[in-house]
Amino acid sequence: REILKCGRFDLKLDGLPLVMGILNVTPDSFSDGGRYQGLEFALSRAEEMIADGVDMIDVGGESTRPGSPSVPALEELQRVMPALYALRELGKPLSVDTCKPEVMREAILAGADMINDINAFRAPGALEAVIDSDCGLCVMHMQGTPQHMQEQPVYQDVVREVIEFLRERVDTMVAAGIERARICVDPGFGFGKTIEHNYALLRHLGQIRQELALPVLAGLSRKSMIGAVIGKPVEQRLAGSLAGALASVAHGARIVRVHDVAETVDALKVWRAATAD
Numbered sequence: 001r002e003i004l005k006c007g008r009f010d011l012k013l014d015g016l017p018l019v020m021g022i023l024n025v026t027p028d029s030f031s032d033g034g035r036y037q038g039l040e041f042a043l044s045r046a047e048e049m050i051a052d053g054v055d056m057i058d059v060g061g062e063s064t065r066p067g068s069p070s071v072p073a074l075e076e077l078q079r080v081m082p083a084l085y086a087l088r089e090l091g092k093p094l095s096v097d098t099c100k101p102e103v104m105r106e107a108i109l110a111g112a113d114m115i116n117d118i119n120a121f122r123a124p125g126a127l128e129a130v131i132d133s134d135c136g137l138c139v140m141h142m143q144g145t146p147q148h149m150q151e152q153p154v155y156q157d158v159v160r161e162v163i164e165f166l167r168e169r170v171d172t173m174v175a176a177g178i179e180r181a182r183i184c185v186d187p188g189f190g191f192g193k194t195i196e197h198n199y200a201l202l203r204h205l206g207q208i209r210q211e212l213a214l215p216v217l218a219g220l221s222r223k224s225m226i227g228a229v230i231g232k233p234v235e236q237r238l239a240g241s242l243a244g245a246l247a248s249v250a251h252g253a254r255i256v257r258v259h260d261v262a263e264t265v266d267a268l269k270v271w272r273a274a275t276a277d
């Protein structure tokens with residue numbers, strides 16, 4: 001499939017892999033240390049990512065790092081909506097990272113081009129919130145909830161189970177009337193997985209893409225699956241994250257969700273030059 005329908009934009013998937021920049025508007029985001037709370041920081045960060053060549057920006061008002069508690073809908077709205085209004089004039093596809101139907105609804109009304117739901121639109125009302133729009137939809141696998149997902153992740157066959165979960169969610173969404181051209185899937189690195197589970201999923205991204213016949217979005221940036229392999233803290237994971245992004249793309253991912261936009265854009269350009277047939 002060559003196009004991902006994302007609201008105002010049709011994202012072309014046959015060129016350079018797309019870079020989704022992370023914009024946390026949370027006070028406890030795991031890598032910015034809350035540096036980008038506040039609207040002026042969000043705006044300047046977004047402009048910086050656009051200057052760095054980002055293809056879309058993912059705005060998140062609720063930290064999804066392991067152990068993080070859920071945030072009330074009103075609180076999440078108060079964080080996300082001002083950023084959305086400010087950023088939507090920048091002319092770049094905007095994704096909103098949320099699990100809450102009420103946030104999805106408001107975000108879509110405010111012009112969000114994609115809803116990125118780590119909970120795969122399972123919340124009551126989530127499908128209804130997105131069905132009558134044309135925004136893109138990222139469907140991600142998670143075992144458990146962010147609060148407890150890393151306590152003891154267990155699978156019989158993590159690749160098989162993640163594929164079957166995503167298949168069921170996508171089938172449910174399509175049966176509800178959502179067109180496939182709006183959907184991308186994501187194995188959810190770090191969301192209820194051990195390091196080994198994460199690398200098994202990374203190695204089998206091609207199988208996920210093949211079996212679901214949908215674009216794959218991958219988010220490894222600065223995560224513990226990187227840190228565990230290089231033994232470095234979160235602020236020293238750039239090289240590892242770039243390698244992770246390239247590995248994802250080599251295994252078929254078409255969108256990578258990252259913190260370090262300029263570096264990832266450069267890495268992807270060199271990768272593309274080295275692999276274009």
Ligand SMILES: Cn1cnc2c(O)nc(N)nc21
Pocket residue numbers: 060064097116117118138140186188189217218219220257
């Ligand atoms: C919000 N968020 C954090 N990590 C993520 C990942 O790997 N994928 C997606 N879709 N969202 C994520």
